[in-house]
Amino acid sequence: MAKGNVSLSVVRRLPRYHRFLKDLLNAGTVRISSGDLSAKMGLTASQIRQDLNCFGGFGQQGYGYNVKDLYEEISKILGLGKHRKAILLGAGNLGRAIVLHMDFSSRGFELVGIFDSNPELVGLKVGSLAVQDSAGLEDFCRQHHPDVAILCIPKEAAKSTAAVLVRYGIRGFWNFSHYDLALDYDGVAVENVHLGDSLSTLCFRINELEKAEKE
Amino acid sequence: MAKGNVSLSVVRRLPRYHRFLKDLLNAGTVRISSGDLSAKMGLTASQIRQDLNCFGGFGQQGYGYNVKDLYEEISKILGLGKHRKAILLGAGNLGRAIVLHMDFSSRGFELVGIFDSNPELVGLKVGSLAVQDSAGLEDFCRQHHPDVAILCIPKEAAKSTAAVLVRYGIRGFWNFSHYDLALDYDGVAVENVHLGDSLSTLCFRINELEKAEKE
DNA sequence: TAGATTGTTAATCGATTAACAATC
DNA sequence: TAGATTGTTAATCGATTAACAATC
Numbered sequence: 285m286a287k288g289n290v291s292l293s294v295v296r297r298l299p300r301y302h303r304f305l306k307d308l309l310n311a312g313t314v315r316i317s318s319g320d321l322s323a324k325m326g327l328t329a330s331q332i333r334q335d336l337n338c339f340g341g342f343g344q345q346g347y348g349y350n351v352k353d354l355y356e357e358i359s360k361i362l363g364l365g366k367h368r369k370a371i372l373l374g375a376g377n378l379g380r381a382i383v384l385h386m387d388f389s390s391r392g393f394e395l396v397g398i399f400d401s402n403p404e405l406v407g408l409k410v411g412s413l414a415v416q417d418s419a420g421l422e423d424f425c426r427q428h429h430p431d432v433a434i435l436c437i438p439k440e441a442a443k444s445t446a447a448v449l450v451r452y453g454i455r456g457f458w459n460f461s462h463y464d465l466a467l468d469y470d471g472v473a474v475e476n477v478h479l480g481d482s483l484s485t486l487c488f489r490i491n492e493l494e495k496a497e498k499e
Numbered sequence: 500m501a502k503g504n505v506s507l508s509v510v511r512r513l514p515r516y517h518r519f520l521k522d523l524l525n526a527g528t529v530r531i532s533s534g535d536l537s538a539k540m541g542l543t544a545s546q547i548r549q550d551l552n553c554f555g556g557f558g559q560q561g562y563g564y565n566v567k568d569l570y571e572e573i574s575k576i577l578g579l580g581k582h583r584k585a586i587l588l589g590a591g592n593l594g595r596a597i598v599l600h601m602d603f604s605s606r607g608f609e610l611v612g613i614f615d616s617n618p619e620l621v622g623l624k625v626g627s628l629a630v631q632d633s634a635g636l637e638d639f640c641r642q643h644h645p646d647v648a649i650l651c652i653p654k655e656a657a658k659s660t661a662a663v664l665v666r667y668g669i670r671g672f673w674n675f676s677h678y679d680l681a682l683d684y685d686g687v688a689v690e691n692v693h694l695g696d697s698l699s700t701l702c703f704r705i706n707e708l709e710k711a712e713k714e
Numbered sequence: 715t716a717g718a719t720t721g722t723t724a725a726t727c728g729a730t731t732a733a734c735a736a737t738c
Numbered sequence: 739t740a741g742a743t744t745g746t747t748a749a750t751c752g753a754t755t756a757a758c759a760a761t762c
Binding site for chain 2: 728729730731732733736737738
Binding site: 317318319329333334336337341343344345346347348349 | 717
């Protein structure tokens with residue numbers, strides 16, 4: 285059913301489809317056509333049909349798509365039902381907020397450990413977990429085999445920490461550090477979230493808009 | 500010097516160039532060729548030269564680029580020296596972490612106000628600012644004319660809040676809410692940061708890697 | 715059946731890469 | 739000058755859009 289290699293552009297749209305379908309489902313909508321969905325989402329009907337057909341024919345001619353079925357198909361494609369184990373490294377402001385703010389279980393993960401090397405943070409309760417000393421990281425990984433590490437650590441620590449974690453069997457990184465954790469390892473997935481880059485981009489675009497107005 | 504409309508793909512790479520150049524600058528590197536930079540960043544030399552030439556000819560044949568000059572040019576292009584006024588809406592875990600974690604001033608902004616409608620949060624000090632009641636938002640905007648609003652509010656509130664803020668003169672949104680704040684307004688820039696989508700994408704990609712290994 | 719809408723192929727558009735003459 | 743490397747044009751690649759036959 286899952287066809288070969290789907291482009292990253294398509295993959296990045298899947299969670300968005302998922303969100304919109306969830307809303308439709310909550311609103312009690314039973315069926316939707318690619319045309320109606322495209323209007324809601326601000327893209328073309330063609331693109332929606334192309335995207336979905338990377339994974340299978342989920343629609344029905346003359347009818348459209350069943351909202352519930354499509355929602356569940358996309359959940360399955362994304363693998364959100366898996367509850368892989370995740371650990372957080374770095375229990376600073378951002379790290380703690382991510383723990384408290386994110387709904388991991390609906391995104392395919394379960395947070396099983398929080399680590400920090402700062403003795404002042406060790407023992408602190410964040411949500412239902414207490415911060416552990418990073419010294420115990422290796423033992424923890426041997427025992428629990430986490431799949432994913434969330435990096436909320438300083439830039440300087442990111443590269444070496446990631447290397448160590450790969451040796452401990454980590455399969456994916458959700459990287460909030462300012463270090464570009466890319467391509468370095470094979471068979472390991474990386475999502476870099478550069479909040480600073482996003483803010484800089486916003487700055488640029490506001491400047492552009494202002495320039496455009498002055499003309 | 501700034502040429503017409505630069506594609507969003509190019510714009511999104513600018514902050515990354517900026518980061519790498521800052522590192523080079525800190526390391527004391529004086530000059531760099533597009534070839535060397537491309538190797539460091541994991542892209543092609545062609546792309547770097549194309550990207551930079553959207554804004555001007557910053558290099559010199561036979562020499563390459565002067566790191567300090569290029570760094571400053573990109574700062575200028577992004578407009579990071581402007582210190583536009585930003586306000587935060589929603590002082591929950593994520594909002595507070597963003598205040599404490601982000602270096603606004605090096606990204607072209609200055610945080611001038613924090614608002615929340617929860618009376619329990621009003622008065623709370625977050626960094627150097629105290630959380631204000633959302634009821635005072637309009638007055639505040641009239642007086643201070645903030646340019647940007649950071650939205651860390653629930654999905655349900657996002658749409659209407661954004662509409663109100665546009666009326667108060669907001670020019671850009673840094674949107675962390677689960678609502679897709681797009682295209683609704685003309686002349687307003689929006690950066691949607693969907694952390695949940697990023698996590699879902701990571702989930703998908705780990706599953707893909709695992710499948711690939713089993714073959 | 716007639717109307718609607720998909721799945722899919724073909725056409726277009728844009729972004730990336732390659733090539734090379736210009737030039738420091 | 740000879741070597742290096744840019745700026746820029748042309749070629750390629752991939753992603754998006756359009757079109758339409760298949761079919762519910």
